[in-house]
Amino acid sequence: MTSDIIRRLAAVDGIMFDIDGCLVLSDGPSGRGGVALPGAAEMIARTRDSGRRLCAFTNGTAQRPSDIAAHLRALGIEVADDEVLTPAVAAARVIRERYADAPVLAYGGDGVVSVLRDHGITLVDPDDHASGAQCGAVAVLVGWDTDFAKPKLQFAAEAILAGAALYCTSDAPAFASQDRLNVGVSGFITAGLSHVTGRPWTVLGKPSEYAMDTVCWALGTTPARTLVVGDDVYLESGMARRAGAVAGIVLTGMATRETIADATAEDVPDLVVDSMPELAALFAEADLLRLALATGADR
Template sequence: MSTAESELDRVKGFLFDLDGTLVLGDRRNNGLRPLPGALELIDWLRRREVPFVVFTNGTTRTAGGYAKLLAELGFGFGDDEVLTPASSAVEVLLRRGQRRVVVLGGDGLADPLRDAGIEVLPPRGRPTADAVLVGWYREFTMDTVEAACHAVWQGASLYSASQSVFFASADGKALGTSRLLCAAISSVTGARVTVVGKPSAHALRAACHRLGLPARAVAVVGDDPMLETPMARRGGAVAIAVDTGVSGGEEYADLPPGRRPHLRLPGVQRLLSILRARS
């Protein structure tokens, strides 16, 4: 057993990324297919009653919508086993008493807010709101960006589902929208952007709440060196990186030891082999 693998001794639950870790889809996050070993790994954990959640930075669907889609692929996820930035956004907004929110995104981002009793305002005109929340929104126009700016000028906080430039797809790296839109709004208004998805502490906290475990007892498994590994490291969790998504592994080479993943693997199939050998 390697020293790196011994970090798994403290792991009682898992937080998995989705795109590039368990599945790959197209540039619009459709046509998802399981990656090698992903179905078997989830089944192995479930049969041993090891808790796990999936946290995707995608907001094209609600957590329930992702769970339904993944169930059709054979994963059998329940709604409570999937989180999105909308999940952590709800926790942050309610904790801060922000109940009127302009949403730049679709129902996958807006519906969880509505379900939590938060008033969702369209990005139109000059809305007065407590916050602006930006997610996947390729349908944006100059008018919608201008409306968000007016809300911020009137005092609204600016939140982003994700500040990642890319996400993994079967066609290679695909460009996201949250960072682009937040960059425009922030540049014009001077507002500070608060990230509620990965790699924020808000995302890790929401996942740990769902798992019922402290961060140090959780392994975070993902493909993006800018997301899962830094989130895990900063939060005291075990960081496991896989090479099946946006990273080929070279991004970790120049990092100091304290910022590298505890384990770097070719994919989740290898993680399943390690867990089986240790069980």
């Protein structure tokens, strides 16, 4: 008898793979350095061969999506530049829709700034203004900015107090890397800005609805036909479950069977596998069902 999860996988037309702890174990954010996890390259190849769309979504914004894609390819994981998503991509879509051409104050390196520019976002240059209060920013977006010191804090806080909305690429406390938990920068800065201004923030990366919407947009799928695979119950499984997507957790990064057992009900994944080869085996079974359904044999 075919299990419910095999039926759901058979209906999946697109897969989002997290990067750190899922496809690679890196030395830094967004797959920098590090090694491909066993079976990751094969799972990407089999997804493509099965006719499904795929994307790799990291919450890291230290690098541009094209740089992350090149690094993954160097590790043998064949993804195209436009198959890599970051919160900067989700942020660009949200900002364009909400504010059109209005100026935005953005913090981060090329992984934030160049992505926003590529999407036609007008960016504030702090050097052109005496204070953040006068810069006219409608929004402040905080990404991976390791040089965020007092002058930036002052300027951004003034812009927020003058009415700019506060957005964050990711407020995840930490992510999986080779030797230890790597602590997040974007959420650290954003929480500090919220503290000094008293204003709340909105996350645009995982696990937000904006990130999930960007995944479905990139894959050309609906949530019900999308599998989200990650190593973090809160970031990936919770995001997928709220949207009605299929939530899969692979135990090669942050999550363990113990943390999954302790997760809140809405974050509990639909599927838990020890490794990518185990996920590939489930898809081999799902593809037989998919073929049978397509040919009308499963009656």
